[in-house]
Amino acid sequence: MAKPLPCYHCGLPVPAGSAFQARVLGETRALCCPGCQAVAEAIVKGGLESYYQHRSDTAINPQSLPQELGEEMALYDRKDVQQPFVQHQGELASTSLMIEGISCAACGWLIERHLRNLSGVAEATLNLSNHRLNVRWSDAQLPLSELLGELRRIGYAAHPYHADQAAERLASENRRSLRQLGVAGLLWMQVMMATMATWPEFNLDLSESFFVTLRWTALLLTTPIVFYCCTDFFKGALRDLRTRHLTMDVSVSLAIGGAYVAGIWSTITGQGELYFDAVGMFALFLLAGRYLERRARERTAAATAQLVNLLPASCLKLDAEGHSHRILLSELQLGDHVLVQPGALIPADGLIISGQSSVDESVLTGEYLPLPRGAGDAVTAGTLNVEGPLTLEVQALGDDTRLSAIVRLLERAQADKPKLAELADRVAQWFLLVVLLVATVVGLVWWQIDPQRAFWIVLALLVATCPCALSLATPTALTTATGTLHKLGLLLTRGHVLEGLNHIDTVVFDKTGTLTEGRLTLSAVHTLGSLDADTCLALAAALENRSEHPIARAFGRAPLAAESVETVPGLGLQGSVEGRCLRIGQPSFVAEGFAQPAPAIPGDQGQWLLLGDEHGPLAWLVLDDRLRDDAPALLEACRARGWQTLLLSGDSSPMVGQIAQELGIDQAEGGMTPAAKLTRLQALQAQGHRVLMLGDGVNDVPVLAAADISVAMGSATDLAKTSADAVLLSNRLSSLAQAFDVARRSRRIIIENLAWASLYNGLILPFAAIGWVTPLWAALGMSISSLLVVLNALRLTRQPANQADHPAGIAIARP
Structure with a gap:
């Protein structure tokens, strides 16, 4: 009986008498079902026919995709369903999807090309290491259900990406790597x-x-090493050759496969060296390196997953009579009152209504001591209530919480690849091409000199010059340095920060909430009209209660309600309270509301805000803000490096000049709008300066986006909106000063690693070419070279003694 033809798309047997066909690559191809026929025709019509040339495995049959995905596809267009995993910015939406059915690099190419050809898709990038697809598209032109349907049409199932699922997938891969390593x-x-x-x-x-028995025993023992332990190398090499990429897998596969085949020949003929021991050693050390790399990725993914899983499954909701009853977290709504008992996790971002306790925020900020919290203080979802019961009013849930914002920043950092690492990858690829060309020439020369030695010399050359150390030199140092900064409480959200910190020469600071603690207190109210101080304070609080600026927290809860409140960045607020058209903020801004000259500020201590209505000024409100204890140390670190420092603040009070003088800041300008700050920063860049901006993350968004390196304080009112390259979650300015040192040390170690890897490969190549290095010693040399690179990078984990005394940081994010 004739064997049935395999389906050209999925590889399953084609039923006898099947009429399903498609014309692919100039020929008529047999297909097993209408699903495969539809997919093949969609690929051809979309101009993506070369997918079938590059793929290294057959695709999934579209009929075997999860049935529930098709049934629930339309539900993904509902806003409440999208809320946990889709973010909207202007007209574009963005999301991360987990893709099933990926078997090779050609799958990634097909998915990206197909989606980018769709109307409404602005960006589609697939990470082959974790099968995560990042998409930005216009949901007005292309509903999410249709986008998922397009993926299904070409044979791939897609689900919302979940960090805990990704961590489990990496853990599974790591267990398989460990088994391979153990067997090897x-x-x-x-x-x-x-x-x-x-x-x-x-x-x-x-x-x-x-x-003879020993030779055959060595062959039998080596066979599982090659065909079980090293399968990833051979699959990777085949995939890369099909997609016309040259990677380390190619040279590794040539070396291992060549040595194994030569060993078989020696075993059968009884002549020549076996070198099965070289195959085993080479495979063992390569597998050990990949295992350590996967362990690092697993820890990073587990850190994100652990943050995701911080929230409790249920909480105690208080009813109108003050009685508590337990509900699921998914049932909690904005404005609800919840009771958090000592030892319980806080379920949502909220404001403490009553109670006094201390809250452990170490998992988010690295502050290892619980912080006191009482009525009027804000608390964050996922933190731990330590001492007394607290009653909270829920202000943010789910994707809007600070915890979710931190998770998104972590995921953004993990997806970002530094330019230095990309450069090292390109160098390694060109070096590999040179090695293969040299190996070909050396083989031809030695074939003329001594044919019996030619193969072993080429094999030793390929093993000795394997660019493992060159490929590990940069990523190991960057990963270790990033982990060290995590432990110091500085979260990097972009890959270029460590590299960029070594090139800046100017630092621009915001004042409120940055150099100062941002915990403003109202010290005095000086009335200017007929209203008493309490009334003026109530009117001011009504306006400020609608603001996200750190100043607003100084006014507490508002007894009155404000309407039509508008924020004028850098100047103040305007709105209506009980029929009065009020303004509060800079004197010049408030004076525009009553068409009179602004009164002079009566004092020079503190921050003076003017309150006025349409008839004239009502009162001066004086705020005090304490300078951060570690601000002088940060400025001293900047001066020690010869950097220029500037203070650009929206505050027009004398406090700006006082702080600049106290800290020794080179230039200080007050009363600046965000637009004015941006113009000043762009002027500095036009002069050739590389600028670092340190701000509060929200009010300074334009300036942070334009700076070469931007750092937002962890107390920023909305981390989800920050465009900063790094977030100082610990709120310790000393951590930023330490980051300067870590960046300098990481650059030095990267240079050392690259220098050593290049020196080793440059020296070992001629010795291997003239036959002075055997394959066994070549494997040993390559392994030692890679080990030295990793050990050198681990030096970045050591902290100076003064840092070790403060073990703060994101403990769960250690790589």
Whole structure:
């Protein structure tokens, strides 16, 4: 009976008499079902026919996709369903999807090309390491259900990306890598014993039959190493060759495969060296390197997953009579009152209505001591209530919480690849091309000189010059440095920060909430009209209660309600309270409301805000803000590096000049709008300066976006809106000063690693080419070179003694 043809798309048998066909690559192809026919025709019509040339495995049959995905597809267009995993910015929406059915690099190429050809899709990027697809599209032109349907049409199932699922997938891969590593190590030791007995150096008196037995034993023990432990190398090499990419997998596969085939020949003929021990050692150390790399990725993914899982499954909701009853977290709504008992996790971002306790925020900010919290203080979802019961009013839930914003920033950082790492990858690829060309020339030359040695010399050259150390030099140092900064409480959200910190020469500071603590207190109210101080304070609080600026927290809860409140950035607020058209903020701004000259500020201590209505000024409100204890140390660190420092503040009070003088800041300008700050920063950049901006993350969004390196304070009112390259979650300015040192040390270690890797490969290549290095010593040299690079990078985990005394940081994000 004739064997049925395989389906050209999915590889399953084509039923006898099947009429399903499609014309692909100039030929008529047999297909097993209408689903495969529709997918193949969609690929051809979309101009993506070359997918079938590049793929290294058959695709999934579209009929085998999860049935529930098709049934629930239309539900993904509902806003309440999208809320946890879709973000909207202007006219574009963005999301991360987990893609099922990816088997090779050609799958990634097909998915990206197909989506980018769709009307409404602005960006589609697939990360092959975790099968995560990042998409930005116009949901007005293309509903999410249709986008998912397009993926299904070409044979891939898509689901919302979840960090805990990604962490589990990496953990599963890591367990498989560990099994491969264990098998390789165990078998290599046995292979080593069998082959060493055949070495002439040992001069063992072995019978011919025993000698043959040892050779065949070594072959049998090496076979699982090659075909089980090293399958990823061969699959990767085949995939990269099909997609016309040259990677380390190619040279590794050539070396391992070549040595194994030569060993088989030596075993059968009984002549020449076996070198199965070299195959085992080479495989063992390569697998160990990949295992450590996967462990680092697993820890990073687990850190994100642990943040996601911080929220409790349920909470105690208070009814109108003050009685508590337990509900699911998904049932909680904005404005609800919840009771948080000592030892319980806080379920949502909220404001403490009553109670006094301390809250452990170490998992988010790195502050290892619980912080006191009482009525009027804000608390964050996922933090731990330590001492007394607290009653909260829920202000943010789910994707709007500060915890969710931090998770998104972590995921953004993980998806961002530094330019230095991309450069190192390109260098390694060109080096690999050079090595393969040199190996070809060396092989041809040695074939003329001594054909029996030619193969082994080429093999030793390929093993010795494997660019493992070159490929590890940059990412290991960057990963270690990023982990060290995490422990210091500085969260990097962009990949270029460590590299960029080594090039800045100017630092621009905001004042409120940055150099100062941002915990403003109202010290005095000086009335200017007929209203008393309490009335003026109530009117001011009504306006400020609608603001996100740190100043607003100084006014507490508002007894009155304001309407039509508008924020004028850098100047103040305007709105209506009980029929009065009020303004509060800078004197010049408030004076525009009553068409009179602004009164002079009566004092020079503190921050003076003017309150006025349409008839004239009502009162001066004086705020005090304490300078951060570690601000002088940060400024001293900047001066020690010869950097220029500027203070640009929206505050027009004398406090700006006082702080600048106290800290020794080179230039200070007050009363600046965000637009004026942006113009000043762009002027500095036009002069050739590389600028770091430190601000509060929201009011300074334009300036942060324009700066070469931007850092937002962790107390920023809305982390979800921050455009900063890094977030100082610990709110310790000393952490930023330490980051300068870590950046300098990481650059030095990267240079050392690259120099060593280049020196080693440059020196070992001629020695291997002239036949002075055997494959066994080549494997050992390559392994030691890679180990030195990793150990050198681990030096970044060591902190100076003064830092070790403050073990703050994001403990769960250690790589």
